[in-house]
Amino acid sequence: MTMTNDSTLDTKFRRLESSDLPAVKDICSDVYDGRDTLPTTLFPKWIESESSFPFGVEVLNSSGSYELAGIANIATTKTGIAWFQGLRVHRNYRRMRLAEKLHDHRIYFCKHSLNASRIQYVTNEKNTPARKLAEKFGFRLIAKAPFWDDCFPFSLDPHQHEYTESSLVTISLLELISMISQLDPSVRDSLVPNSALYMDFAYHHISDPESVLEKHEKLSIYAEISPDKKLRSFSIIILNPNYNTTVINPNADKNSAILHMLNIRQVLSKLEKKHFDVHLQGKFDFEVEKQPDNYTLLMDLVL
Numbered sequence: 001m002t003m004t005n006d007s008t009l010d011t012k013f014r015r016l017e018s019s020d021l022p023a024v025k026d027i028c029s030d031v032y033d034g035r036d037t038l039p040t041t042l043f044p045k046w047i048e049s050e051s052s053f054p055f056g057v058e059v060l061n062s063s064g065s066y067e068l069a070g071i072a073n074i075a076t077t078k079t080g081i082a083w084f085q086g087l088r089v090h091r092n093y094r095r096m097r098l099a100e101k102l103h104d105h106r107i108y109f110c111k112h113s114l115n116a117s118r119i120q121y122v123t124n125e126k127n128t129p130a131r132k133l134a135e136k137f138g139f140r141l142i143a144k145a146p147f148w149d150d151c152f153p154f155s156l157d158p159h160q161h162e163y164t165e166s167s168l169v170t171i172s173l174l175e176l177i178s179m180i181s182q183l184d185p186s187v188r189d190s191l192v193p194n195s196a197l198y199m200d201f202a203y204h205h206i207s208d209p210e211s212v213l214e215k216h217e218k219l220s221i222y223a224e225i226s227p228d229k230k231l232r233s234f235s236i237i238i239l240n241p242n243y244n245t246t247v248i249n250p251n252a253d254k255n256s257a258i259l260h261m262l263n264i265r266q267v268l269s270k271l272e273k274k275h276f277d278v279h280l281q282g283k284f285d286f287e288v289e290k291q292p293d294n295y296t297l298l299m300d301l302v303l
Contacts (some may be wrong), residue, residue: 009059009060009093009096009098010059010060011057011058011059011060011069011098011101012057012058012066013055013056013057013058013105014055014056014058015053015054015055015056016043016046016047016054016055016056016071017047018044018047020056020068020071021039021043023067023068024038024039024043024068024071024088025039026090027068027069027070027071027088027089027090028088030091031088036088038086038088042073042085042086043086046073046085046086049075051075051076051077052073052074052075052076053073053074053075053076053109053114054071054072054073054074054086055071055072055073055074055102055105055106055109056068056070056071057069057070057071057098057101057102057105059093059098068090069089069090069092069093069098070087070088070089070090070093070098070099070101070102071086071087071088071102072084072085072086072087072088072102072103072106073085073086074106074109074110074114076114076116077204077205077208078207078208078210079205079207079208080116080117080118081116081117081118081119081120081205082110082114082116082118082119082120083119083120083121084103084106084119084120084121085121087099087102087103087130089102099129099133100133100136103133103137104137106119107119107137107301107303110303111303116303117302117303118300118301118302118303119139119300119301119303120203120298120299120300120301121134121139121299122198122203122296122297122298122299123296123297123299124294124295124296124297125144125294125295125296125297126294131297134299137301138301139299139300139301140299140300140301141297141298141299141300142194142298142299142300143193143194143196143203143297143298144295144296144297144298145198145279145280145281145295145296146279146280146288146292146294146295146296147277147278147279147280147292147293147294147295147296148277148278148280148290148292148293149277149293149294150275150276150277151278151290152261152265152278152290153261153278153280153288153289153290153292154258154261154288154289154290155289155290156258156261156262156265167224167259167263168222168223168224168235168260168263168264168267169222169223169224169225170220170221170222170223171221171222171223171234172221173209173219173221174209175221176221176223176231176234177206177209179223179225179230179231180192180195180206180231181206182230182231183230183231189283190282190283191231191233191234191249191251191282191283192206192249192281192282193281193282193283194298195207196298197236197247198247198279198281198296198298199219199236199238199245199247203298218238218239219236219237219238219239220236220237220239220267221234221235221236221237222234222235222237222263222264222267223235224251224256224260232251232256233248233249233250233251233256233257233260234249235247235248235249235260235264237264237267237268237271239271245276245277245279246264246268246276246277246278246279247279247281248260248261248264248278248279248280248281249281249282250280250282250284253286254284254286257284257286279296280292
């Protein structure tokens, strides 16, 4: 990739194609310290899915040719919400407002081509550039949830609790959504705020389970069911190539939440990959023992 020093870049947008994979790999090569899985996991799905609209921004370089300098995707849902995903800019073109151009182009596309009612995307609290970009385009924060890297919110000593191993049952995604829909509204809103399941840096509305199944083939769901067959808490484990993401929607009761995590830790210990993230969703008012490493932020823009 040939770098240009011109501050007024000559750019153009186009839909991404499968042949762009080498350029996409180059763009992502230094993201997350070289551990970005977007080229091998998300990008192929963007190309194959009829509900995805992946865009690239090309820049006229000093050699007089256009080259791919940034990428981003729009994922559509049956709820009328458009999801922004995977914004990446090549290291040679950062701080040249390409992320802003991609944001602007996608918002225009959502308004005039997709007739979307709103746009949402997930970032994290420490990603200052992404937060400033959201504020500039009028996005507002509607949900915030803590996550921990390679540890749980509690020390999880089984000797301190009346711990019963394997009190969780495995259920399917459709079974989970059915159980959520049967809960009283107040309980449902506490367990699943905004009626959305958070998975792998995206929220999925429970009325659109197909969007989850399309994007996450490898997931396991563990639920705690009350004697009267009501959902009390659940966890979703997503098996990624390099790590496992565990999303825990705990019961509001602290002791019940800890017991749930003890069981989930047992599940994780049996999996091959040792690295994991723990995301704590739902509304709870108990204090945790360990401070979160970061917070996921759900940003929303009404069109």
